[in-house]
Amino acid sequence: MTRNNPPRSSGRQGRPGRTSGAKPGQVAHPRWSSRPSRPEATDREGNTARSLPPVPGEQRPAERPAERPAAAKGDRRGAQGGGKGAQGAQGAKGAQGSRAAQGEGQKKADRQGRRPGAVRTPKVLRPAKPVLRQPSGDPLVGERYEVEVGPVAHGGHCVARHEGRVLFVRHALPGERVIAQVTDGTTTSRFLRADAVEVLEGAKERIEAPCPFSGPGKCGGCDWQHVTPGGQRKLKGAVLTEQLAKLAGLTPEEARWDGSVEPVGGKLPAGEVPAWRTRMQYAVAEDGSIGLRKHRSHEVQPIDRCLIAADGVTELGIESRDWTGVAAVEAIAASGSSDRQVILRPRPGEQLPLVELDRETSIARIDEQDLFHRVHGRAFVRERAADRTWRVSNGGFWQIHPAAPDTLVDAVLTGLDPQWGESALDLYCGVGLFAGALADRVGEEGAVLGIESGKQAVLDARHNLAALENVRIECDKVETLLPRTGITSTDLIVLDPPRAGAGRDTVAHLCSLEARRIAYVACDPAALARDLAFFREGGYRPVSLRAFDLFPMTHHFECVAILEPAAEQQ
Numbered sequence: 001m002t003r004n005n006p007p008r009s010s011g012r013q014g015r016p017g018r019t020s021g022a023k024p025g026q027v028a029h030p031r032w033s034s035r036p037s038r039p040e041a042t043d044r045e046g047n048t049a050r051s052l053p054p055v056p057g058e059q060r061p062a063e064r065p066a067e068r069p070a071a072a073k074g075d076r077r078g079a080q081g082g083g084k085g086a087q088g089a090q091g092a093k094g095a096q097g098s099r100a101a102q103g104e105g106q107k108k109a110d111r112q113g114r115r116p117g118a119v120r121t122p123k124v125l126r127p128a129k130p131v132l133r134q135p136s137g138d139p140l141v142g143e144r145y146e147v148e149v150g151p152v153a154h155g156g157h158c159v160a161r162h163e164g165r166v167l168f169v170r171h172a173l174p175g176e177r178v179i180a181q182v183t184d185g186t187t188t189s190r191f192l193r194a195d196a197v198e199v200l201e202g203a204k205e206r207i208e209a210p211c212p213f214s215g216p217g218k219c220g221g222c223d224w225q226h227v228t229p230g231g232q233r234k235l236k237g238a239v240l241t242e243q244l245a246k247l248a249g250l251t252p253e254e255a256r257w258d259g260s261v262e263p264v265g266g267k268l269p270a271g272e273v274p275a276w277r278t279r280m281q282y283a284v285a286e287d288g289s290i291g292l293r294k295h296r297s298h299e300v301q302p303i304d305r306c307l308i309a310a311d312g313v314t315e316l317g318i319e320s321r322d323w324t325g326v327a328a329v330e331a332i333a334a335s336g337s338s339d340r341q342v343i344l345r346p347r348p349g350e351q352l353p354l355v356e357l358d359r360e361t362s363i364a365r366i367d368e369q370d371l372f373h374r375v376h377g378r379a380f381v382r383e384r385a386a387d388r389t390w391r392v393s394n395g396g397f398w399q400i401h402p403a404a405p406d407t408l409v410d411a412v413l414t415g416l417d418p419q420w421g422e423s424a425l426d427l428y429c430g431v432g433l434f435a436g437a438l439a440d441r442v443g444e445e446g447a448v449l450g451i452e453s454g455k456q457a458v459l460d461a462r463h464n465l466a467a468l469e470n471v472r473i474e475c476d477k478v479e480t481l482l483p484r485t486g487i488t489s490t491d492l493i494v495l496d497p498p499r500a501g502a503g504r505d506t507v508a509h510l511c512s513l514e515a516r517r518i519a520y521v522a523c524d525p526a527a528l529a530r531d532l533a534f535f536r537e538g539g540y541r542p543v544s545l546r547a548f549d550l551f552p553m554t555h556h557f558e559c560v561a562i563l564e565p566a567a568e569q570q
């Protein structure tokens with residue numbers, strides 16, 4: 001079979017003459033190759049030159065069936081993210097669909113004047129368009145109410161009430177008495193948003209915010225600069241407890257969670273802020289000063305330093321430059337290598353300025369058609385984690401906290417306890433982090449199938465895991481490709497979906513595969529809790545749940561839930 005062919009629908013993909021050892025329909029144990037036939041330049045959204053339609057009259061060399069491009073439409077990182085159509089041969093119907101999609105893509109490309117080989121860029125660097133909504137009722141913005149602050153809620157704010165109306169209050173802590181100033185809402189709003197602008201009675205976890213740009217009306221990046229590190233983790237734990245109860249009907253005990261949110265990255269001296277953010281997205285004000293967006297706003301809070309930015313980012317000196325003519329700047333400092341990448345979006349009609357930074361860095365540009373261009377240096381950074389070097393191209397997905405990949409891989413492997421010869425799925429696999437770790441454990445008698453919708457991430461994953469013949473990476477949406485594989489059982493599953501989670505249909509499908517264990521890596525506790533309820537419907541229960549503080553100073557955190565068939569737990 002051709003190297004990059006997807007699994008055959010029988011699920012038996014062993015090399016001719018070789019016994020795979022897989023049950024019928026199980027992820028088989030062939031010598032899958034992760035090697036792409038030919039590496040191609042693509043952007044972080046995954047469009048390759050070949051996946052874009054040819055310009056009229058252009059002749060392209062004939063493509064091997066396994067390399068037939070999927071669809072012309074680009075993937076989107078995160079919840080939006082999937083390409084259209086599986087890569088590779090899906091039979092005549094699939095090929096026709098693919099060609100039809102290309103035709104559509106061609107029309108769209110013609111409309112947009114897109115060049116062949118040009119690649120799309122993610123939403124993240126696109127200037128946001130203001131949404132114009134006409135609110136009903138009289139505006140209450142600026143009104144001040146004295147309130148007693150109630151529990152923390154999902155999203156980084158606390159809940160309070162004033163004359164029966166719910167307020168979501170930022171910069172507050174449970175149990176405090178504060179003056180809350182309304183930032184959003186009218187007399188008819190279901191709830192109001194507010195900032196605690198004055199603290200009348202503070203909680204014991206309250207501290208002076210170390211960052212001068214944090215606070216009411218300022219930078220929207222950190223939610224909890226005013227809270228001790230231990231207090232932040234308690235808040236995150238309270239949010240997880242509440243989401244589990246509300247959306248999964250589970251107590252911490254039932255979820256097999258000890259109630260802690262584990263600190264990551266070692267203890268710092270009191271008052272010091274962890275510099276963990278290896279990827280920063282800066283916004284640029286009209287006057288060229290750089291900063292970060294205010295909370296729920298397109299306004300820029302100018303900054304001269306971000307305390308949570310990793311040293312490798314801070315050292316670039318981005319904040320001390322004039323960025324006139326630029327709309328957005330993204331900076332990446334890899335962990336375990338000295339690679340740095342800065343991705344710039346010039347304002348419409350403006351040329352890329354001469355970029356002089358304090359450290360050597362690769363530069364890329366995003367043009368008005370959202371196309372990604374390498375300006376100089378590499379189009380990728382090399383990250384080091386889980387005993388491997390990982391190529392991550394064009395600002396594609398990689399965990400932001402430098403300790404996150406190792407922490408999550410360790411939690412997944414500890415929870416799944418992969419055995420030699422087992423088969424595994426790595427869903428939403430990005431550049432292959434968990435697939436690589438699983439492949440080492442299941443060995444050459446085992447097999448790992450990774451599924452990822454971002455085409456560039458797939459190329460990176462295939463490159464990163466090229467030495468592992470027991471890994472295969474496929475490019476498509478999980479929900480589209482998985483049912484088409486014909487795989488009816490597997491031993492292990494890792495899923496690491498975007499914030500929106502996996503959803504009912506995907507979870508139902510996963511439950512039908514009769515995996516011995518499932519590891520669910522989740523960055524949103526609400527999506528996790530909802531999906532745990534779906535897993536329960538499918539007969540799976542958590543046997544362990546861990547939460548990690550991988551986003552200090554913000555309300556975000558990461559969870560790893562390990563699930564087993566409920567029957568096994570009796």
Ligand SMILES: C[S@@+](CC[C@H](N)C(=O)[O-])C[C@H]1O[C@@H](n2cnc3c(N)ncnc32)[C@H](O)[C@@H]1O
Pocket residue numbers: 076077078079080081082397398399427428429430431432433434451452453454457476477478479496497498
């Ligand atoms: C949270 S990241 C996890 C990546 C990887 N597991 C890691 O730790 O580096 C989620 C990944 O899912 C991809 N993705 C988003 N929606 C998808 C979908 N419907 N099907 C497959 N992949 C998807 C994104 O492109 C992204 O790479």
